[in-house]
Amino acid sequence: MTDEATVTPPQDSESPTIVRHAILTVLTLMSVLLYLDRFAVNIASEFIREDLQMTQTQMSWFISAFFWSYALCQVPAGWLSDRLGGRAMMTLYIIAWSIFTGLMGAASAVWVVLWLRVFCGAAQAGAYPTSASLIRQWYPISKRGMASSLVGLGGRFGAVLAPLMTAWLILYFVGDSSASKLAPTDFLDPVALLARFDGPLDNATPRDKFISGYLAQLPETERSQLRDHAALAAAQLKQQEQEAKPTPLLDLADWVPRFGANDVPEVPEIPIQFREAIDAFAARVSDANLIDFTAVPVRLPADAQRLLARRQQQNDLSEAESTLLNRSALEVLFPKEIRKYQGRGWRPTIILYGFIGIGVALVLFVVARNHPESHPWCNGAELEVINDEPTRWAKSREPGNPTFPWRAFLTSLSLWGNSLTQFFTNIGWLFVVTSLPRYLDNVHSVPLVTKGVMTAFPSGLGILGLFAGGRATDWAFHVFGLKSGRRIPLVASRFVAAGGYGLCLIVSALFTPTPENWWLPWLYIVGLCIASMSVDFGSPAIWAYAQDVGGRYTASILGWGNMWGNLGAAVAPLVYNMVLGENPTVGDWNNVFLMCCGVFVLSGFCAMLLDSTKPLTVERAS
Structure with missing residues (x-):
């Protein structure tokens, strides 16, 4: 049956099908893959740098290149999904970034891996805007906060899986101990x-x-x-x-x-x-x-x-x-x-991830459709659940064939608050998922597998933050109303994240890294877990805000905010590199902690500007 299929009206005894949950499950699986492919290279970064003889500056551009294209392609990718449909575009995005990821494992030159990271970032840019658009089509307005948090939950699970699975696979592909000869x-x-x-x-x-x-x-x-x-x-x-x-x-x-x-x-x-x-x-x-x-x-x-x-x-x-x-x-x-003998295992690991991604793309194409009305598995009772009265009223206010609202995007104070919140957040948050492995290796000499476990902890607790944040976002909406209900979880989460980095500075002032202090790195992990969990606690509020004010432009407006957030992520590794240099000291790392603490404070103040009571279509019309 094609996308133009119709669904029969519900019968009195008909139970709602659960197609919406199947689609949400596949979107969550896509989100796991998204972060697995994105952050697997960070735990392997020293192997990649040694293999290709890259400087730390080149390595910072290797990390940054992904986020520049990811940021700048957010709006175009979201717009394409709005125009051409989420099902086809999401499938295309997954296949594209999986191919670029796999090719990275076969690259033999610096310029090749740099451009592959650019292309990978561009392909991944449409993932979350398209997910938001599909969630908006398949879930009523009262359930979108929790649905969004589950997709975000998949991403954080992928971030947890990336260092653990990558470290294990690298060692697995190294194979016998003959590789240890010098x-x-x-x-x-x-x-x-x-x-x-x-x-x-x-x-x-x-x-x-x-x-x-x-x-x-x-x-x-x-x-x-x-x-x-x-x-x-x-x-x-x-x-x-x-x-x-x-x-x-x-x-x-x-x-x-x-x-x-x-x-x-x-x-x-x-x-x-x-x-x-x-x-x-x-x-x-x-x-x-x-x-x-x-x-x-x-x-x-x-x-x-x-x-x-x-x-x-x-x-x-x-x-x-x-x-x-x-x-x-x-x-x-x-x-x-001396080069690490495990280094040869990074290439087959990255290639394997590329093949996994193609499989996920095929599953999504089979399960998903652009609209509930056109899905052959969705019955009339489920349509009634999806299109409840508040949702039908909200959809009735949307224009039939809108043009892209550039003026509203550029003049809305609320949208700028959302954009800057995400910009400053990602400058502080990116340290946890990109530079933490290097810090643990440089300052504390943590072995590969232990480093993978430590790197996974902040993202793992971020999963709890996302789950709690989705519940809190929906709860705050009912208790405080739409405007304050979206602001409060976001503002509080950014200030708490700043406190997590402050804890790292306190630990550094009290203890000196030595081989005997094997427990010391875990104290830093505690502070970074607080920061990561707080960031993820506020993420569902950002998604819900985009859906509140976006209407027909939901994917585009989420893409706009993500663009600014990932511009922050693109700037972050370059700023880290300027502070750290090729051979950083403990004091240099502390300066990075101090900077991350400061940007989270700025992010919290910017979040106070969000106003979900002003839909984009109303602002455009006024």
Whole structure:
């Protein structure tokens, strides 16, 4: 049956079908995929950066590129859905971003992954505006807040799933432990590695303790030769640092296609005068006595911890297992000098996500229709539920063939309040889903799987925030009325989110990151959980506001607000990078926390401008 099919009137004994719930379920599944594909690259970002030899500035543009196109395509994508129908456009959007995601796993050059992220962002831009339009068609006005929160809930579940599932799949695709052998391509900076062995050691850090123990194991002749190499490397490294030019915020050459041999990053060249020392270091990785783990407190990944426990209890590790244990420890001790052996698993993981997305698109095309009246599975009783009296009255006020209301969008103070609320919110919120893995690795040396779990926690509690926020939005509407009922949940949530980042600053002032303080990262996670949960608590109010004032323009108005929110998300990684630089200190990270706290305060003040009692059509007519 086609979309033009009609539905018979309800009979007295007819029970409503549940097609609307089936469509909502598929939209929620789409939302899971949306965030899974969007944020999977963040937990794998260090692997991608090492694989493609990207600077931190290039990596910030890799993250930012998605949000620029995502933001700027919100209104066009929403308009296309309003004009051409949500079913066809949503299917097209999912297939497109899934293909671009999968291709990213096969990319071999910086310019390729940058443009694929641009295209992926453009394709994902229509997802939520189109979802809002379909919800408006399939749910009565009194149920849209909860329905919207469930779709948003799917996105947050995808954000929880992304670090957990990606970390697990990366390790799964790495496979056997032979990948842990050190090869020339595994040395990201061999000169810097040798320079670590030069000069006095105070044994204050695990790395210094390892170097002291390593030198003590060498015969005097080899130790003297290594010291000579280290002194030469330290002098060369110092000269490189003096001659290094500042990395520009935007290098247009990064975006220009280059075909041929230059496409693939060259293998880092080990200077001939250092090759012998590096080869000797690499050869020792299989030595069971390379690291004295009782003297060197290394925070190992879970698989390496199990190997270490077995060696201490049974002392029966094979050479391959000893190699894996040592390689894992060396990656923690020298994170900027030695490539992580798990890195090769990111490519098949991203490709798999692309195939999953195509499957979701096909399911949505089968289940969804643009209107309840044209769905062959929807009976008359369900139509009566969807089109109750308040909903019919609201739809009767909509114009038949509207043009895009640019003037109303640009002159409404309420819409600008909504836009700026989302702009400032995303600057603060994006840290949790994009930069948190780097922070945990840089400051606290958290292993991959643990890092995935920690990164998932804020988004996981965000799910509770969304569920509670959907209920609170509908409750506030009944208690405080339309105007205050939409404002109150949104304003309060932004101020509480600012408090979450304030808690991170307090923790930083009280405690110093050390290997012994293994529990310290969890205190930061608590603060970020508060921020994330608060942001999501207010999200259903934003969706409901767009549906309140949008009418026929619901997808377009949600797209307009999302555009400004994602402009904030596009700016955020570039601002973070300006604050952090290539080698951030703990103080630099605290400055990012302070900035995020401030923008949430600004977001709360802007939310006070929202007014759901002024529909867009009324403002346009007046």
